[in-house]
Amino acid sequence: MSERQKNLFIDFKNSSKEDWVKKATSDLKGEDVFEKYNWNFDDKITLEPYYDNSDLKAIENIEAFQNRLILKENPTGENRYWENLQKIIVTDSKTANKQALEALNNGADGIIFDLTRAQGISLTDLLDDILIDYCSISFVLGADFKEHLAAYTDLIDSKGIDHQSVSGIIFLSEGHQSPDNYLEAFKATINLPGLLSLSIMSTEQTASSAIAHLLHSTVSVINAFEATQLDIHQILSKITFGLQVSTDYFGEIAKARALRNLFFQLSQAYKADGFNPENLHIHAISPAWTEEKYQPHANMLKATTAAMSAILGGCDSLLVEPEDYSNTLMVRIARNVSSILKEESYFNKTNDPAAGSYYLEVLTDKLARTAWQKFQEKVKQEKEEIQ
Template sequence: MADTPRATPVSFSEFDPISTAAWQQRISRDLKGADPASLEWHTPEGLVVQPFYHREALEALPATEAPTSTSRDWLNLPTYTVGAADKGHTAIDRAADALTRGADGAYFELTDAAAFDVAYLHEKLPLATSYVGYSIRLGAVSFVERLLATGTPTLRGFLRFDPVTDHSPDLAHQLAELRTVLTLTKAMPEFRALTLNGAFFANRGGTVTQQIGFVLAAAATYLEQLPSADVTVQQVAAALQVQVALNPNYFFEIAKLRALRRLWATLLHAFGLPADLAPALPIFAVTSTWSQTTLDPHTNLLRVTTETMAAVLGGATAVSVAPFDRIYQSPNEFSSRLARNLPVILREEAGLNRVADPAAGSYYLETITDQLAREAWALFQRVEAAEGLPAALGMVLQELHAVAQSQFQRIAAGEQVIVGTNRFQNSQEHFDYNPKRLLRSKDFDSTRAAYPSEVLRLATALHFQRREKKRRRAAVVLLGTHTNQLILESFLRLLPLQERLALKASHPEGTLSVLFSTPEAATLMYATPDQFGHFARVVCRVPVDEPDFIPPTLLTADLATMQEAVTLFGFKEFNVEGYSTEDVLARLQGRR
């Protein structure tokens, strides 16, 4: 149009460009003699993150671009857990309702796939038009055949059946089942029949590089072992999807997804497959269990917000946000609605679906994407050199355990912060649940980062409950294998340096940490697994020859019985020179 104003180029030619060296000189001057290296961040992945990045950082990176999702949009898939022997009607009804309230589909985690009522599912969510994901451990062929027996000509969604990552028994049989499933669904372009359980590694505290490297190792196993006369390697690749779990480290989680896509192209190339399959890799991102806490639980709302934003900006094709109270509450409308609406807000109000790969070009993100990709590929090669998965499973689990224990140590020392749990606690918190019932529950997730801090807080809360004092009852709580050492480190952090260095504590190897709570005092103790097992049988009145008995986390009885049993089975008190365990607990709880 003639009357349309011509755009004027925006430039700031009057400002000279500043080099990285010039910025570094200015930083050194502003630090007034302090070492600039003190501003560097050393991450659990072993990376060194600089305090600033400049455009010159991009020049040092390879020309390879991280492929992004082919779509700017993503699916909002609430998760519904269906227990053993449950037909799933309640979960299906909730999913159908959610589709009218902002959800784009549903994801069912099935404990017992054979019991799940697929006919009722098809009635409420027509399978030809509804996007539905399923997670199962066994019986993949019969489950898919039941889905198809509803009369559905084609399925939309995905199946997470990953016997390699989930350590399923009889792997050869499970791989044969997967081949049949791929054959049944290979003409269904909107159904991914082979979703990898990458969330397994994130939910056990794995570093970002471990999560990527171990997922690639699982994918390589399927690409190597699944092809047959009926299934080509290209069909295996086309059926693959990756489920990842996101933690609160915002920029690293964005970079994780971008690095995964980059390495996916490299992996496909290694199997002689076209790289253009890599951008089409669906990534199903879920908020992690590892970062959730029962203490000051509304902070979980903030965690899942940054996690979901990272998933979207990193290029996830579907997201699932967990309710903030899922660790300690049954599904309820309030928390489910908040979880369901979060992706809706990010799409409809924040507009995060308006542009593809908005993270591209960031000096910082491009640099850590490249670093994570390099480190993850090196780890993948190390697993492959150990004969891949599942042969290297022992090494994988051992490395995950070591990293998780390192995080527990940093949390105990205050070096890694969990807001509301080990820092910035709510001292006036009133629990919306029964701590005793939660600690006794077999479903209470003890694999999370916050668990050692939680179990101490919840157990000592029981000690100070008025009703326990009135009844003259006592409790013994199993805290874990290394919890007393973590408690010691947390306690020492509160003391002056000179006193901290002078203190000692005994920490017998191979023992369990327990808390013995009476109306008068709470005492930290040690016990061997055998001691605790015999003690639990006596308190629970379980015969010695009962083979399937699993000692509960929380044991209660009358005070006299508990005192006698603790003495009889030789529990040893936790000792810190100059402080009783009551002093230690009181100081940690801010009562002294």
């Protein structure tokens, strides 16, 4: 550091948190600034109006979880990567194939084919001309998921595609997300290591409850696999968490970060010594949002801030849902949100922008502690019910 840089702030006095409190109290004519301006996040977390470096000293292992997502061997110079996924609701194989090719040629890194409304779908027609080994192919499946997975693996083998190059996520639709079904999906994709078949979702409204639910569901799934004698690392490598991203900008950043930290803690309880925080795959979903006063582009505004939260929080894949899947303009706008944040806003150039932020680090820590407590209460309640 040059002398000029050292002297840059020489005329500015360092101020402590105590100095800020004194000034704020004076301006408020003696009122307690922390009592007057604190606010509640989630359902049990109280946040203060001011944080500084002194607040980070109480957070254990804070640096151990920072900057974990950097692409150390990426030749393009990008520090972060996430997949920009587009969902296609399939009713006709050839129509959906055309939509998928258009999306892949215009910014999407992968496709999520929703087959829950389809009948008599031909995967050969659906995936025609799609380079399965060069993009992410995911499916939303219902009761017939085993038949679809068998057909997909047969198609991969018939094309001579390297199993190691296949990637994507298998989403089991609501009502089919049971430990037994997860086990069947796992078995069907065991030879495709990049196809994540244990996609665990939560519909809980508060951040801490959503995290606790995801962790508890994961434990149920892992415990259901005990009789299979599978290696814990193999199970963990197939897990992805589906996080719905709301309009709470900072809260959603903290939610993804807290989930990654807690899942790492959970993995250690299963003695998965080689598993690291960055190994967890987080799939972020920005549901369609309509607010009359912000129309006609309310969802575009919400999707942008939601996508920013998901990326800053450390998601590995991102789905921005349009207001209307039949409206090609809305579909294109939703798909382009991720592309613009990457190509024009350079969100892929910094691996962890939230690291060291006094407010976000404290929020992440408080949220993680609250979620872990709720998770433990769920486990305790379940044990009592069994007894």
